[in-house]
Amino acid sequence: MSDEDEDLQVEAPDLAEDDPMRAFLPASFGKRSKDTDVAAQMDRSRRIVDQNRAQVVKPRDRSQGSGSNLSSDSDGDSHDSSDDSDDEDEYPTSHQMVMKTHDRAVTTLSLDPAGGRLISGSIDCTVKLHDFSSMTPTTIRAFKSVDPFESKRSAASAEAHPINHIEFNPLAGGVFLCVSAHPQAKIMSRDGNVLAEFVKGDMYLRDMNHTKGHVSEVTTGAWHPTDKNICVTAGTDSTLRIWDINNKRCQKEIVVFKSKAPGVAGRSRMTAVAWGTAAQGGSNILVSAALDGSLVMWSGNGPFTRPTAEVREAHKPNTWTGGIDISSDGRMVVTRGGDDLIKLWDTRKFKEPLVSVEHPSTSREYPMANIKYGPNSTSIITGSRTGHLHILNPGNLRPEYTTPITAGVPLITVNWHPKINQIVTGSANGEMHVLYNPATSTKGAVDVMSRAPKRRxxxxxxxxxxxxxxxxxxxxxxxxxxxxxxxxTGGSGRLKDPMKPQVPQQTPFMRSQPDAKHISENIPLSRMLHEDPREALLKYADVANKDPMFTNAWKETQPVTQYAEVSDDEEGPDKKKTKR
Structure with a gap:
């Protein structure tokens, strides 16, 4: 290198340190790699909750009385905002990831045992499958949408079935139970393929013990806690049916509920069911709720001829009890009824509720609203009509933490996954919120928000x-x-209606099609499409009489029609005589 090259200098513009033009000047040569600022992405997903709308109850207040009213919690009376950071560490609610993949209300959702796949069902009659491993902050969407009954629906039929309940198998995450408003439940793979469809029973049989399947709508279902091949479904035909997923032609066991309420003729719709694990080596328990207000418990291992315990009018009759769950030790049962009450029951003294609190119900509009135990049964979570998430104490049902998710829109379904420590909610506006805490949650939404944004x-x-x-x-x-x-839609400015068919947009190919004038002038006989056929035939009536084309060979031998001459005073053969 010569001395002249060393003396060469590149002239740079003389700009001040705070000049905004410096942001557009290159700092180095070659391709520059952009590093993702994970901390900044996490900070953008932090939930901004008005402290006046979120209620926090300190842990020392949990031992107070059990007579609590949860309807006042949704109004948002703030007790102490100084402990918000402590509650954010205790509950995974500090950050959120919003998912909008359904057109209508999300009625049910479930996570696989590993927490990597989320499935959701809606009133729009579809099941959406989401995979956290394939999402980025800019591509939060479902990788597949499935209509379970699309193959049975004809082209001219508008029959559709909303999804009532879906649940992954807790012992084998490769399959899930799909229950819709139809007599036949389905077993589907984690990729959305139908593996088995349970048989439909004979609706003309009066005795439900002789039918091979449900004869009316199935409302919900649950998996066996220890056997991955067994599940139970509850129907409006007043039965619970236990199935072996390897034998779809007939149920394994049938449990017929005989209602004792007056005026129901011994039948009542089964609205909720839960199958709990054994308590200290005991037998499993099967608990179900009916529309007549009854709460019935059976031994999970059978026989199912007679219930172990039954509580009549556990909730108000003719109100839909859609939420029911059993604690991890099998001793406690929590129910959420359509009578605006949440009740806690002890399976060892299954006669009266231990605790009963008020809670605004959504069962009138969305009867599939649920209530679930948290990890290790240390909390109980549920939604409310006002769009708030309630975390309750499992001993006295007092609210420990209340936060708005979709304010003003009912929160229908909730789920708290124990492995990834994240809460997933579904609302009536079609949104799903994945709540998490970067410090205590793993995988799931944490991995999604840690990835680099994908260019569209x-x-x-x-x-x-x-x-x-x-x-x-x-x-x-x-x-x-x-x-x-x-x-x-187009230029109307109105929101799309999911119930109306979408009008396809005009493509460039459609715009290049010839107009009607060109067709009428250049295509032979094209005008006959708009011509009245009767008038066209009458034009040739005189020609057919004068020069017949098909009857000309025997024109001379045609018979002559003769009519009798009848005057106006005479009665012809077709005139009837007037009766006097």
């Missing part, structure tokens, strides 16, 4: 994508209407 491809469908690129990457281009909240 031209083939990506914005209808199934939650766009967060505005807050994550300044170089991303967002087209008008690409945001999930701006789903509008």
């Amino acid at each position: 491809h031209v083939d990506d469908n914005p209808e199934f994508t939650t766009d967060m690129s505005l807050g994550l990457s300044g170089e991303s281009i967002v087209t008008p209407g690409a945001l999930s909240g701006a789903r509008r």
Whole structure:
């Protein structure tokens, strides 16, 4: 290298340190790699909750009396905002990931045992499958949408069945139970394929013990706690049916519930069912609720000819008890009824509830609203009509933590996964919220928010994508209407109605089609499409009489029609005489 090369200097613009033009000047040569700021992405997903709307009850207040009213919790009376950080560490509710993949209310959801796959059901009659491993902050969507009864629906039929309940097998996460508003439940794989469809019973048989399957709508179901091949379904035909998923032609056991309430003729709809594990080596328990208000418990290992215990009018009759769950030790049962009450029961003294508190119910609009025990049964979670998530004490049902999820929109279904320590909720507006805490939660939404944002491809469908690129990457281009909240039709400005068929947009190929004038002038006989056939035939009536084409050979031998001459005064053969 010569001395002249060493003396060469590159002239750079003389800019001040605070000049904004420096942001557009390159700092180095070659391709620059962008590192994802994980901490910044996590901070953007932090939930911004108004402290006046979130209620926190300190742990020392948990031992107070049990007569609590949860309806006042949703109004948002703040007790102490100084302990919010402690509660965020205790409960995984500090951050959230919003998923908008359904068009209508989300009625049920479930996570596989590993916590890597989420399935959800809705009133829009579809099951959505989500995989956390394939999501990024800009591609939060379902990888598959399944209609369980699409193969049975004809092209002219508008029959559809909302999804009532879906649940992964806790012992074998490769399959899940799918229950819709139909007499036949299905066993589906984790990829959305139908593996088995249980048989439908004979609806003309009066005795339900002789039918091979449900004869009316199935409301819910549950898996056996220790046998991966056994599940139970509850139906509106007043029966519980235990199935072996390897034998879909007939149920393994049938439990017929005989209601003792007056005026129901011995039958009542079964609204909820739960199958609990054994307590200290005892037998499993099977608990179910009926529309007549009864709460019935059977021995999970059989026989099922007579219930072990039964509570009449456990909830108000003719109100839908949709939420029921059993604690991990099999001793406690919690129920949420349509009478705006949550009750706690002891299986050893199954006569009166231990605790009963008020809670606004959503069973009138959404009867599948549930209530679930948290990990190790240390908490109870449920939603409310006002869109709040309630975390209750399992001993006295007092609210320990209340936070708004979808304020003003009912929160229907909740689930707290013990392995990844994340809470998933489903609301009536079609949104699902995955609540987590980066310090205590693992995998799931934590991994999604830790990945680099994916650039949107031209083939990506914005209808199934939650766009967060505005807050994550300044170089991303967002087209008008690409945001999930701006789903509008053509130029009308009205929101899409999921019940109406969508009108296809006019493509360039359709615009290039020839007009009607060109068709009428250049295509022979094209005008006959708009011509009245009767008038066209009458034009040739005189020609057919003068020069018949088909009857000309025997024209001379045709018979002559002769009519009798009848005057006006005479009665012809067709005239009837007037009766006097």
